[in-house]
Amino acid sequence: MDTFCAPLHFAAHNVRHGLVRSGAVPAAWVAGFVLVLAGCTLPNNQQASNSPDASPSTAPSSPESSPSSAPEVTPPISSSPSATSPAVAKLVITSLPFHTGEVGIAYAAIALGAAGGTPPYHWAISAGTLPGGLSLTSDGQLGGTPSAAGHPGFTVRVTDTAGRAAAAPGTFTIYSALAVSQPCASLCSVEEGCTVCGAFGAVSGGLGPYHYLITNDNRPTGMGVSGLTLTGQFPPPGPLGQFDLTVQVSDKFGAKRTVKANWYVFPHIQFVNNAATCFATISPSCSTQQLTYAGGTPGKDPKVVVTSVNAPNYKNVLPVGFSAVAKGGTIYVTIPAQPNNGNWNGTITVKVVDLSPCGPGSNCSSGLATITVRI
Incomplete structure (x- = not known):
């Protein structure tokens, strides 16, 4: 017996046994009606009787005092609510698999992804622009051949057939052409x-x-x-x-x-003749074209560089006005008369340096040549 019907059965029991006044209507009937209205039935061992002291096993003595048997009471059938359609999942963007690209190279096509809502979906760029040469179809396919380098930003928007919408930012890099x-x-x-x-x-x-x-x-x-x-x-x-x-x-x-x-x-630049003398004869000056060279940058004259001076009596300093110029394979050396008719005796060592590089921070150069001077 459920908790709802128990009190009603208790009330019916009191009425049947004269614990409450029943009125003109037989007590058993009143109890039965109460139970029927509540959707409950009397237990088999408590069927209603108008005899207060009748036992459950004693049949009623008169049809006028009590019905021969209580009618079976069937509880009403409650109607269940009609089934409702399940709620539609929220429309969301699930995949934006953008990747880098290069100008002039076909962009490997990708498919954008969404879930929820009511398919089919419709895709578009709602803000910003895609890199030049690329396009997005309404069914979410992106491809093309990039025409300009850059890293633009944009917004992707997807809508479903019910008008629901979702959006997400996107960006990727297009590199300049190789x-x-x-x-x-x-x-x-x-x-x-x-x-x-x-x-x-x-x-x-x-x-x-x-x-x-x-x-x-x-x-x-x-x-x-x-x-x-x-x-x-x-x-x-x-x-x-x-x-x-x-x-x-x-x-x-x-x-x-x-x-x-x-x-x-x-050919590497080098001296052909690497020794020369420069002696004063009639005047207290000298000149020589005895040093010659070959190789080096074609059509370009190298530079003459003094590497050392050996003249102890003159503090190992070059004669005043010393000149050495390379041109067309020859070194032109001239030394003018020294101040105060002074003398200068010693040796000068030189090399020719080409205009072409040969190593880190240095141009190609020849070996050494020596000029002996007496003026």
Whole structure:
């Protein structure tokens, strides 16, 4: 018996047993009606009787005093509420798989993702702009070929068929196109023995790491290659056009560029005659063109550099007005008369320095030559 019907059964019991006044209507009926109205039934062992002292096992004596049996009472059937549609999940953006790109290289297409709401979805850029050359379709596909480098910001918006909307910020980088320089594509003239003259190109743009593939290899004998630079020392001269190299450069996006190089190696600058004298004869001055040289940068005159002076009687200082000029393979030395008709006796050591570099921070230079002076 449930907690709701228990009090009603207790009331019915009191009425049937004369504990309360029943009125004109038989007490059993009153109790039965109360229970029926409440949706409850009498237990089988407590069926209503108008005899207050009747036991549960004694049948009623007269149909006028009590019905032969209490009617079966069926509780009313409660109607359940009709099923409602489940709530629609909130529309959200789940995936914006943007990635970097490069000008001129097809952008690997991506699909934007959303969940919830009521598909199908409609996608658009609601603020800002995509990088030039790229577009977003209404079904969330992004692709194209970038036409401009940059890192723009924008807002992506998705709507469903019920008008619900969600938005999220987006940004990604488009790199400038891969580019190369090739200063030795026509010809680079390099002096024999140079160790810092190997650069034959440079890379810019794109996205590293860069990869280098040698496709034609006639590099100068004995030299290595690192990226777009020859390593080692340039060998002795060879015939014009003997040395050439082709390298293909590629980047992370697969862009490719070609760098070509050709080298002419000219002889290292050196003295042909490395000893000369400069003696005064008729006048107290002297000049000489005995020092000669060869090699070095074609068509360019080197510079004469004094490396030491040995003249103890004159404090190892050069004669006043000393001049040495290199031109066309000859060193022109002149020493004017010294002040106060003074004398100058000693030796001067020189070298010629080329205009072309040979090592870190230094140009190619010859060996040493000696000039003996007596004036």
